[in-house]
Amino acid sequence: MVLIKKTSGIWIAACTAAAVMLPAMASAQTTVKMVYWPGPESDAMGKVVDYYNEKIAPETGVTVDMVLFGRDSHTQRQEAIMAAGSSEVDIFYISSDNVGKYTNYVAPLNPSFAALGMGDDGSQSIFIPSATETLSVDGNVYGLPLDVSNHFLFYRDDLISQLLSDPDWQAKYTALAKEHLGKDLKPRDPKDWNYDDYMATALFFTKEYNPDSPTEYGTALQLKNLIYNVMLWDDVLWAYGGNWFDADGKVSIESPAAKEALGVYNKMIELKLTPPDSGNYEYPETNAALETGKAAIALQWSAAYHELNDPAQSPVAGKIAATHMPGDGHPTMVQSVGIGLNAASKNKDAVIKWMSYLSTEDAMRRYAEAGGIPPVESVLTGLGEQRPELPEVAIDIKEYGYALPVTAHTLAIEQALIEQFSAVWAGIKSEDEALKDAQAALEKIVGG
Amino acid sequence: MASPGLREGVADGRLPRAGIVAAAASLWTMRRQVLTYFLLTVPLILFLLLIVVYPLGYAFDISLHDVTIQNLHGAPPFVWFDNYWEVLTDGAFLDALGFSLKFMLIVTPIEVAFGLGLAVLVNSFRSPAGRAVSVALIMLPFMVSPVLIAVMYRLMLNGFIGTISYYLNAFHIPISPLSPQSVVYTLMAIDILQMTPFPFLILYGGLQSIDQQLYEAAAIDGAGPLTIFGRITLPLLRQYLIVAALVRGLEAFVVFEIIYALTGGGPGTLTTSLSMFIYNAAFKAGNMGHENAASFLLLLVLVVPSIAAVYFLNRNAAQPS
Numbered sequence: 001m002v003l004i005k006k007t008s009g010i011w012i013a014a015c016t017a018a019a020v021m022l023p024a025m026a027s028a029q030t031t032v033k034m035v036y037w038p039g040p041e042s043d044a045m046g047k048v049v050d051y052y053n054e055k056i057a058p059e060t061g062v063t064v065d066m067v068l069f070g071r072d073s074h075t076q077r078q079e080a081i082m083a084a085g086s087s088e089v090d091i092f093y094i095s096s097d098n099v100g101k102y103t104n105y106v107a108p109l110n111p112s113f114a115a116l117g118m119g120d121d122g123s124q125s126i127f128i129p130s131a132t133e134t135l136s137v138d139g140n141v142y143g144l145p146l147d148v149s150n151h152f153l154f155y156r157d158d159l160i161s162q163l164l165s166d167p168d169w170q171a172k173y174t175a176l177a178k179e180h181l182g183k184d185l186k187p188r189d190p191k192d193w194n195y196d197d198y199m200a201t202a203l204f205f206t207k208e209y210n211p212d213s214p215t216e217y218g219t220a221l222q223l224k225n226l227i228y229n230v231m232l233w234d235d236v237l238w239a240y241g242g243n244w245f246d247a248d249g250k251v252s253i254e255s256p257a258a259k260e261a262l263g264v265y266n267k268m269i270e271l272k273l274t275p276p277d278s279g280n281y282e283y284p285e286t287n288a289a290l291e292t293g294k295a296a297i298a299l300q301w302s303a304a305y306h307e308l309n310d311p312a313q314s315p316v317a318g319k320i321a322a323t324h325m326p327g328d329g330h331p332t333m334v335q336s337v338g339i340g341l342n343a344a345s346k347n348k349d350a351v352i353k354w355m356s357y358l359s360t361e362d363a364m365r366r367y368a369e370a371g372g373i374p375p376v377e378s379v380l381t382g383l384g385e386q387r388p389e390l391p392e393v394a395i396d397i398k399e400y401g402y403a404l405p406v407t408a409h410t411l412a413i414e415q416a417l418i419e420q421f422s423a424v425w426a427g428i429k430s431e432d433e434a435l436k437d438a439q440a441a442l443e444k445i446v447g448g
Numbered sequence: 449m450a451s452p453g454l455r456e457g458v459a460d461g462r463l464p465r466a467g468i469v470a471a472a473a474s475l476w477t478m479r480r481q482v483l484t485y486f487l488l489t490v491p492l493i494l495f496l497l498l499i500v501v502y503p504l505g506y507a508f509d510i511s512l513h514d515v516t517i518q519n520l521h522g523a524p525p526f527v528w529f530d531n532y533w534e535v536l537t538d539g540a541f542l543d544a545l546g547f548s549l550k551f552m553l554i555v556t557p558i559e560v561a562f563g564l565g566l567a568v569l570v571n572s573f574r575s576p577a578g579r580a581v582s583v584a585l586i587m588l589p590f591m592v593s594p595v596l597i598a599v600m601y602r603l604m605l606n607g608f609i610g611t612i613s614y615y616l617n618a619f620h621i622p623i624s625p626l627s628p629q630s631v632v633y634t635l636m637a638i639d640i641l642q643m644t645p646f647p648f649l650i651l652y653g654g655l656q657s658i659d660q661q662l663y664e665a666a667a668i669d670g671a672g673p674l675t676i677f678g679r680i681t682l683p684l685l686r687q688y689l690i691v692a693a694l695v696r697g698l699e700a701f702v703v704f705e706i707i708y709a710l711t712g713g714g715p716g717t718l719t720t721s722l723s724m725f726i727y728n729a730a731f732k733a734g735n736m737g738h739e740n741a742a743s744f745l746l747l748l749v750l751v752v753p754s755i756a757a758v759y760f761l762n763r764n765a766a767q768p769s
């Protein structure tokens with residue numbers, strides 16, 4: 001008791017010091033708020049955030065708070081924060097579709113390349129360049145590409161193997177290609193396909209032309225009025241040397257390449273190589289066509305690989321193989337989602353510290369192990385045993401990947417194209433009419 | 449001219465004072481009542497100003513500017529009524545307007561007719577339990593979100609795994625419900641299946657308010673079922689029918705959810721309603737000035753039938769039958 005009395009002054013001083021110091025110590029830990037879109041990507045990122053907050057935040061002094069607005073209201077709420085110039089959140093969730101229109105609200109990362117561990121000019125970045133390019137506008141990098149999607153050519157491995165080895169099937173294939181496509185073709189390994197091979201194979205596996213076909217339709221094209229579907233078709237356009245714009249940046253959708261690319265889809269629709277209700281197909285319908293054994297080949301998003309080969313939900317699991325897209329150069333569009341620094345953020349340095357962790361292989365490996373697909377070659381190839389499609393994703397986006405033109409109007413352009421082309425695929429418009437209207441629509445969008 | 453009583457009152461000097469006091473009290477009571485009513489409505493008025501008038505004014509302001517997400521935080525150029533002119537001369541807008549009108553004009557009468565038929569049928573059940581169960585079953589589709597209904601039909605209409613497609617194939621019916629030739633009618637059929645319970649509910653309520661003695665008297669006079677329906681039921685349901693048709697018509701005109709989830713407005717723009725057009729203008733094209741102009745034009749198109757709907761609803765509430 002006497003001791004307590006004697007030391008009471010020390011105790012009071014210590015408590016006072018603690019009262020003063022604790023908030024100061026707490027404030028040394030900066031919290032950055034990061035918007036994410038709820039879904040598989042946020043589930044995977046949540047694991048990385050948890051690890052970072054527990055193990056690394058004490059060293060960096062930065063804690064991360066992931067904010068989920070809800071799948072439906074995400075865009076509206078995020079854009080409201082941007083338009084208000086608010087610093088309510090520090091990090092925005094961006095994608096290759098919308099980064100072009102957010103450049104007034106997202107700070108370029110170029111001045112922070114060194115702090116992000118990417119070297120002074122970004123050349124030491126671990127991210128595959130085609131993915132970084134999808135979040136870049138006019139040489140400025142506006143975000144870290146944390147998750148990537150591309151397209152694969154999916155095919156029934158068992159059926160294609162037989163086609164490549166059975167002389168009767170091969171003869172029939174060649175005869176059908178000559179009769180309906182007017183071309184001399186022989187079955188080839190899907191790795192070497194162009195779109196003639198794709199059409200001929202779809203023809204061979206359509207019962208109407210080949211009653212012995214194990215599948216009713218050769219393929220299942222995604223023709224719904226949905227921007228993701230025109231992204232698949234863009235690969236065909238790129239394979240024929242086309243683009244939305246010419247080298248001078250002028251709209252060039254009304255081109256021979258676009259006509260050829262539209263012709264590929266139209267020919268398959270005309271010959272009924274794809275089911276009659278394909279006009280309303282998107283990702284799940286094409287998966288269903290493959291899973292139910294009704295179609296033999298498909299152009300599809302790489303994310304489908306796991307679902308198609310999951311024995312719990314796919315009767316053809318183990319029989320579905322994937323390779324790069326057909327055509328010259330095997331072009332596949334690379335779509336990235338990632339994070340960008342809010343230009344109005346008051347915690348920019350703290351955000352860069354968090355981003356510098358995300359720019360490491362350790363962070364991206366954790367993200368991939370949690371289900372994400374980071375565009376980091378070493379991580380994707382390293383996980384090949386657990387997820388066989390990832391090494392192919394790495395090769396495809398590195399070797400064959402291209403970024404769609406990133407502009408403030410990317411979404412508007414995609415919407416205008418799918419409106420025109422889905423009308424062609426539905427037989428409502430002619431190819432020429434749709435290309436002419438698409439040219440006018442794009443010129444209006446870009447010029448307006 | 450004052451009454452004799454009043455004259456007497458004036459003569460003995462009582463009334464003027466008492467009358468003035470009474471009149472003043474009455475006036476004060478009236479003013480207090482008015483003030484009370486006003487004060488009671490102030491929160492509602494403020495609420496309406498906040499959630500209706502201000503957003504409308506703001507939206508109108510945006511419709512007069514060339515606003516996109518890029519310049520929303522800055523100073524978007526004032527373009528007068530250019531956005532309205534652009535929308536009105538946009539073929540896609542006119543196509544969407546045509547689709548919405550067609551959709552409304554086809555589904556509304558069918559839904560009201562089916563709703564009336566169901567209401568008459570259920571009303572004819574003698575058992576109260578039978579009526580209650582029937583009403584509950586009929587109302588079920590209406591209780592489900594239109595987006596969910598659309599997703600359900602997307603699965604059921606799927607050519608590979610859908611039950612509807614399965615039975616169409618099994619009975620060799622050569623119809624592909626989502627093909628360009630039939631997709632519009634498929635959407636209409638889904639809307640009819642989901643929304644018919646609404647007119648049913650209104651008309652069933654209306655039927656229950658009709659005095660049964662009228663039917664008994666008509667039966668005694670030898671009137672047959674059709675005569676009774678034509679001479680008693682329909683005339684007495686007139687206001688309910690108008691209200692049901694107006695409300696359903698307005699809702700059908702702005703149809704969005706089932707189209708968004710099922711067709712995305714396609715193939716092409718074949719199933720793009722006005723609401724889909726506005727959604728695409730805002731969230732795909734990011735052209736907010738254009739989208740707000742289209743929204744105001746939609747508002748103008750709907751304002752007349754909306755006022756009519758409110759008028760009939762009020763009249764219906766005041767004079768149930």
